[in-house]
Amino acid sequence: MVNRPLTSLKNIRIVLCGTSHPGNIGAAARAMRTMGITDLAMVNPQRYPDPQAVWFAAGAMDVLESARVCKSLSEALAGTGFAIASSARQRDIAVPMVDVREAALQAVAIAQSRPVALVFGNETSGLSNDEVGCCGLLASIPVDPEFSSLNVAAAVQVFCYELRMACGAVLPDDKAQTLATHEEVEAFYAHLEQTITTTGFLNPAHPRKLMYRLRRLFARSRLQVEEVNILRGILSSLLTPKNRDKD
Amino acid sequence: MVNRPLTSLKNIRIVLCGTSHPGNIGAAARAMRTMGITDLAMVNPQRYPDPQAVWFAAGAMDVLESARVCKSLSEALAGTGFAIASSARQRDIAVPMVDVREAALQAVAIAQSRPVALVFGNETSGLSNDEVGCCGLLASIPVDPEFSSLNVAAAVQVFCYELRMACGAVLPDDKAQTLATHEEVEAFYAHLEQTITTTGFLNPAHPRKLMYRLRRLFARSRLQVEEVNILRGILSSLLTPKNRDKD
Numbered sequence: 001m002v003n004r005p006l007t008s009l010k011n012i013r014i015v016l017c018g019t020s021h022p023g024n025i026g027a028a029a030r031a032m033r034t035m036g037i038t039d040l041a042m043v044n045p046q047r048y049p050d051p052q053a054v055w056f057a058a059g060a061m062d063v064l065e066s067a068r069v070c071k072s073l074s075e076a077l078a079g080t081g082f083a084i085a086s087s088a089r090q091r092d093i094a095v096p097m098v099d100v101r102e103a104a105l106q107a108v109a110i111a112q113s114r115p116v117a118l119v120f121g122n123e124t125s126g127l128s129n130d131e132v133g134c135c136g137l138l139a140s141i142p143v144d145p146e147f148s149s150l151n152v153a154a155a156v157q158v159f160c161y162e163l164r165m166a167c168g169a170v171l172p173d174d175k176a177q178t179l180a181t182h183e184e185v186e187a188f189y190a191h192l193e194q195t196i197t198t199t200g201f202l203n204p205a206h207p208r209k210l211m212y213r214l215r216r217l218f219a220r221s222r223l224q225v226e227e228v229n230i231l232r233g234i235l236s237s238l239l240t241p242k243n244r245d246k247d
Numbered sequence: 248m249v250n251r252p253l254t255s256l257k258n259i260r261i262v263l264c265g266t267s268h269p270g271n272i273g274a275a276a277r278a279m280r281t282m283g284i285t286d287l288a289m290v291n292p293q294r295y296p297d298p299q300a301v302w303f304a305a306g307a308m309d310v311l312e313s314a315r316v317c318k319s320l321s322e323a324l325a326g327t328g329f330a331i332a333s334s335a336r337q338r339d340i341a342v343p344m345v346d347v348r349e350a351a352l353q354a355v356a357i358a359q360s361r362p363v364a365l366v367f368g369n370e371t372s373g374l375s376n377d378e379v380g381c382c383g384l385l386a387s388i389p390v391d392p393e394f395s396s397l398n399v400a401a402a403v404q405v406f407c408y409e410l411r412m413a414c415g416a417v418l419p420d421d422k423a424q425t426l427a428t429h430e431e432v433e434a435f436y437a438h439l440e441q442t443i444t445t446t447g448f449l450n451p452a453h454p455r456k457l458m459y460r461l462r463r464l465f466a467r468s469r470l471q472v473e474e475v476n477i478l479r480g481i482l483s484s485l486l487t488p489k490n491r492d493k494d
Contacts, residue, residue: 031401036391058396101412142411144283149305154278157401158408164389165348201484213477221468230460237448238485 006036006167011111013039014156015076015083017131018122022047026056026064027153028120033060035160039115040067041076056153073119073131081114082107085127085135086155088148093129095138103139104162105219118159120152168222180228188228189215195235253283253414258358260286261403262323262330264378265369269294273303273311274400275367280307282407286362287314288323303400320366320381328361329354332374332382333402335395340376342385350386351409352466365406367399415469427475435475436462442482 014032019025025048029040040063042048048069057064070076077083084103085095098106107116119135121127132138141158143150168179180188193211196202202210223231261279266272272295276287287310289295295316304311317323324330331350332342345353354363366382368374379385388405390397415426427435440458443449449457470478 027398027401030396030398033394034390034397034401036394058398060394060396141408143281144411147280147283147307149277149307150281151274151277151305151404154274154281154401154404157398157404161388161405161408164391165346196481196484199481199484201481210477213474217468217470217474221464223464227460227464230457234443234446234448237443237446 006164008108008111008167009036009163010038011115012037012107012160012163013041013076013080013115013117014160015041015043015073015117015119016045016152016156017043017073017076017119017127019045019048019152020123022050022053023056024123024151024153025050026053026058026060027151028156029053029057029060029063029067031153031157032160033057033063034157035164037160037163038063038066040064041070041117042067043070043073043076045069073134077117077119077134079115080117082110082137083117083119083135084137084139085119085132086139086141086159087121087126087132088141088143088150088155091129091132091138093132093138095132095135097138097140100139100141100159100162101166101220102216103137104159104166105216106137108163108166120155123152165222178225180223180225184225184228185218185223188218188223188232191232191235195238198239253411255355255358255414256283256410257285258362259284259354259407259410260288260323260327260362260364261407262288262290262320262364262366263292263399263403264290264320264323264366264374266292266295266399267370269297269300270303271370271398271400272297273300273305273307274398275403276300276304276307276310276314278400278404279407280304280310281404282411284407284410285310285313287311288317288364289314290317290320290323292316320378324364324366324381326362327364329357329384330364330366330382331384331386332379333365333367333386333388333406334373334379335388335390335397335402338376338379338385340379340385342379342382344385344387347386347388347406347409348413348467349463350384351406351413352463353384355410355413367402370399412469425472427470427472431472431475432465432470435465435470435479438479438482442485445486 016025016028025045053064084107110116141150141155197204263272263275272292300311331354357363388397388402444451
């Protein structure tokens, strides 16, 4: 009952560049593991291996034991099909920037077919422009501009949480929040497209990006079964005799 | 250009119950501060004050300096109008449970008019059933059931991030993602309600919770200006002569 299988998370790689404190590496491993993400690569960590990494991992040893230490970002990105840079600040660089929620939706969609890397910078200076330039997207976690000092493991936690949410994570046994299946959501989109084509709002000869925009909107809200039923009920009511009788 | 002013965050109080490690208190203070939340209360922390709290706060000293140490949860909740318990596990208790995203939307809505507390338990055992019983809602962060050991400061980070997102945090200068204002979103809801009343889908005599459900759906997706324009364009197209001509 999820939009995208949680197995997409197996195709997510977290890349930590130049991390200073081994405690942050361990805390990042723990953050990943709680969200079901296990592929970790480090680029030139300042102290690793280190007992503090183990201490802060709090049992996420499978992540640390399978982690790779690399000499360059391109080595760490080997085998991935897409890379996303995490950054707290605006960049004067030609990489599109979105918020972490949007980035997670894109990452999970791509990770259905190929590995995706999420790249995090050093504690003090973040990612260099060269490192960001290796990525196809820049993802930002919104922070208070007066205190933007987000810990790197905390940033990994937020990103991994958003990835799990983007996979349609739901509470166990919560019937009220049962997410619609992929098929149910697609049937809604088809119904919507048919309806707005009938009304003339969507011109198939000039579709612009209308259905794409509508899909992004509803994807962000992660539609529940009952909501799909409501929306399709609305669409059905629009073109039924009851409506027309009122004209 | 936000749905709800970030000043709602000033009405959010983080309550840490029985925290063992002062480092987690400091890390929680830092997590709060990055998201613009500054009201911290602790219930019987095992070691506080402590230099480790200061170290992990990484400069979020205003949060620590104004924090209160309380002898009971009810003392920490004094002055709040609503309390939400954070819990990783299901409870056999009569408090409604939602995910952290939904909880953040509710918290920010309530915090527009009165203080709201978010309550986090001890590192080892979480919140007791008595503590949860003091709260009106139980909020869960989805975790991998095989490794559910989420650090308490990481949980605070995710929750505070969701609160900031629920306030409509946007990236600076990103025109493409300009969020619709409260007034624009309300005008859309009015337009939607009027349309589905006209079609007969909404019966004003038996409204059920239809508009409430639709509001929750669209609130989760945080509508952008352009999306409101698309949705209202669709609504307008449904009841225009062009549509009727096709009958």
